[in-house]
Amino acid sequence: xxxxxxxxxxCVVCNRPFNWRKRWARCWQAVVYCSERxxxxxxxxxxx
Numbered sequence: 001x002x003x004x005x006x007x008x009x010x011c012v013v014c015n016r017p018f019n020w021r022k023r024w025a026r027c028w029q030a031v032v033y034c035s036e037r038x039x040x041x042x043x044x045x046x047x048x
Contacts, residue, residue, distance in 0.1 A: 003019065006020045007020045008020065009031065013041060
């Protein structure tokens with residue numbers, strides 16, 4: 001599959017788009033952050 005055909009989402013912290021990764025195949029619906037850094041810097045209780 002080509003990268004241009006992969007699904008993408010917007011990060012709730014930095015509002016940057018990020019694409020699907022194979023490691024997220026089983027939990028893509030639950031992925032909210034683009035990186036571990038954004039996940040750690042997210043305000044508690046506001047995301048999701």
